[in-house]
Amino acid sequence: RLRKWQSRLRVSDAAERNLAFALSELDRITAQLKLPKHVEEEAARLYREAVRKGLIRGRSIESVIAACVYAACRLLKVPRTLDEISDIARVEKKEIGRSYRFIARNLNLTPKKLFVKPTDYVNKFADELGLSEKVRRRAIEILEEAYRRGLTSGKSPAGLVAAALYIASLLEGEKRTQREVAEVARVTEVTVRNRYKELVEKLGIKVPIT
């Protein structure tokens, strides 16, 4: 009898220790990324739910917490790239991505709930690049036309937004280099260049010679 009691205590002990570790990890990440309180709370809620459903088995607490942060950002429309999170999480991006897709599947986080409008990324990147409202509007117009023309399916949203911002910055006379745009969007210059070429070509955009 006493043994069973002790083992239960041990189990809840371990569970409490794991939760405490997970929440401290969550605190560290959200503080470093300067994420709003409601995102941290949502991530914590998702984590507890994941634990309750036994989704942590076979996965590290770190990768699941990082995945919950990313999922919370997507659910609450707080644009953040997976790269930014994996920079400070001590787990590789690939592993966070796997945990993210796994909890999304099992917590019924549908693509619809997780969808973040490209517009939100436009504003986030434009903020970091110090671009005007005019450039943002132009970039969004380009993205909407690209969507209508079927040029966005399967492509990296970050890469598309980066290319649209690059083009808009040229058109509105507030030029940013491909390198600068690629850096904030966390994609390579080659990706920006590829998207840029396709958008300019297929949408017939005349960019000023640089």
Next chain:
Amino acid sequence: MVDMSKVKLRIENIVASVDLFAQLDLEKVLDICPNSKYNPEEFPGIICRFDDPKVALLIFSSGKLVVTGAKSVQDIERAVAKLVQKLKGIGVKFKRAPQIDIQNMVFSGDIGREFNLDNVALTLPNCEYEPEQFPGVIYRVKEPRAVILLFSSGKIVCSGAKSEADAWEAVRKLLRELEKYGLMEEEEEEL
């Protein structure tokens, strides 16, 4: 009725597990497998490649094998027969004829029309789509168990099926769902 007339499927890879019903001394087996690799530290089996039929075999001391890379069940049968002949050459005795089990078949294919994957992801239940991580929609079919990757071009990859008939049935079920949710008509305008 689901129109499958424009759908194409091409076998790309077959994975099979095989039991030869014989114990093997892997050090001796190494001699009859020219281009083979064996590092028990990292992997317990011999990795051996045949040019004809073009397959890769994983050979274990238990006498069990994994044959991959085949484009037909016949390729697997031929590869197993070829290995058995070589093993007989070094004196291996078999308790009975080898048992071959097809474990997985991978197909590439085409549905014959393009898709707006954002629309598909927002409408088709139980699918995954994370373009930041992978360009295709991932759709899991319960029965027969298989997974289909759907790309914006309409090209697909079907894996996990244990037979060609199962793969066709899985694709048929995906098309039935796409039709059910009106994702097969909306003649994506222009271009």
Next chain:
DNA sequence: ATTTTACTTTAAAAAGC
């Protein structure tokens, strides 16, 4: 700056860690 090579996703088995 462009080309080549490599890796992302899916499935499944083998023996052992």
Next chain:
DNA sequence: GCTTTAAAAAGTAAAAT
């Protein structure tokens, strides 16, 4: 869970030219 094997899809990344 991981290790190894094969193959396609289309995109992106990294490395080479």
